Amino acid sequence: MKLLKLTEQLGLVSYRNQSKSEIKPHIEVDTSICNSVCPHKCTTYVCPANCYTMDEEGQVHFQVEDCIECGTCMYACDQGAVSWNYPDPEIGRGVTWNYG
């Protein structure tokens, strides 16, 4: 069968409240830690939704939009850069599984 690219896989995920303007990221990442002391920058490859990316200069960036709330980064980051939480159903966006 056809293998999907991550963007195609994430395209199948249902999120709610995507367009709300007051959206606040439910996960906060202190990327200054990623970009100074972190020896592995592992979030850029372990995150199943690729919310953590690395630019050409090797700098880590975080964007919450595709987050599927799995928790991987909370355990994988051993440098204290990740403050993890669930999105607030009232304001944030969040994943709603059709199958689960």
Add this chain to the structure above:
Amino acid sequence: MDEKFDCIIVGAGVAGLAAAMELARSDMKFLLIEKGEFAGSKNVSGGVLWGHDLDRLVPEYWKEEDGGWERFINHRRLTFMDGESAFSVDFKSSHFNEPPYSGVVVLRSKFDRWLAGKVEEAIADSAHPMDSFIATNIKVDEVLMEGGRATGIRTGEEEFHADSVIIAEGVNNLLTRQVGLQDDYVPADHMLTGIKEVIRFEQSVLEDRFQLNGRSGMSNEFLGYATNGVEGGGFLYTNRETVSVGLVLGLKDLREKEQKPYDILNHFKSHPAVADMLRGGEVVEYSAHVVSSGDKRVMPRKLYTGGLLVCGEAANLLLNAGKAIQGMDFAMRSGILAAETIVKAKEKDDYGEQAMSAYRSALDDSYVMKDINSFQDAVHMLHAPEMFSDVPNLVCDFGRSFFTIDNSPTRKSRKMMADAVREHSSWWDLFKLGIRGAKSL
């Protein structure tokens, strides 16, 4: 709302719903809070629900034409794989065709919602049909504590009060950490990331391909090539019109080996044996969730305090000892036991820490902790590197020579085995592994 509940349950997953069902049947006033827009909307599992506790919760659940479950399992398969081969231990038996089934496949978004409906029915039949609720779309920010005792929860500006709180928030147990039962930071050592695709087929294709009959189904676990050298394993379960295909990957190992979970999933799906099973299917959902390994070292240091109990995966109750991945059954039983503890506490009007400790004793006496305790060695062994590389490679190498017929003199299988062992391991290592295996299982 001024009224105080007997209990507030956080999380409408399997554990929370099981607790709610027991509380409703015992005529308790409770509030079950779920952050998703409906029960199950935020939940992901492999997922097979093992055992007979579902029958206890929803008697004769199988009689419902369109119940929340997908298929019952009468076909189990464990597959060792290398790059080209798949060597399976395969067991199918009509012995498993009769209810109560020993395992049913579920999709949580459907199953949990269905189970929540059953809880609603139990609430309607209880003595407090207007005082117990399932409330969705609410995120609990804090468990309120007073003098070492839980007194309710806070969500935003709003507070709800109760004599007791059951935390059934799942593996990412922020509230359990907040009340101090587990450290704020849990390291990756004994945690895994589960990653999954749900793939749809025409039902007749699915039934023909997997030899399904009516509502029968198959569970297949994979060791070796599936995880591309990362600690963990693969799974494939048949649903009604879809299959759930995925991996559980050791988080620490993933970090150290610098691999991307979605790349490994495609690697797994590309294996010739797996590709043949999935041909023609259409991916309809991609999901991921952290899962604990079953190693006791990751459990919260305590599962109770005054007025408060922790159950299901929030308590890291999960076990993969190689026989089956069990977690939802543990969640169900622990939820039931937690509710029973709360019912007794209400009878005596004592929700103190001592009274709550009865939950831990009940859990220790149940199959949940008995199995977690007796299979710790198996958990450690399953996560040893040789189990996801050397052993599957050896088994497949042996299989290839054993099943090859090329019209030259065939060696005895003992010689073939010796060659396979020399290639991938040693008799001494296998002997040690065998002893460990025999002891642990």
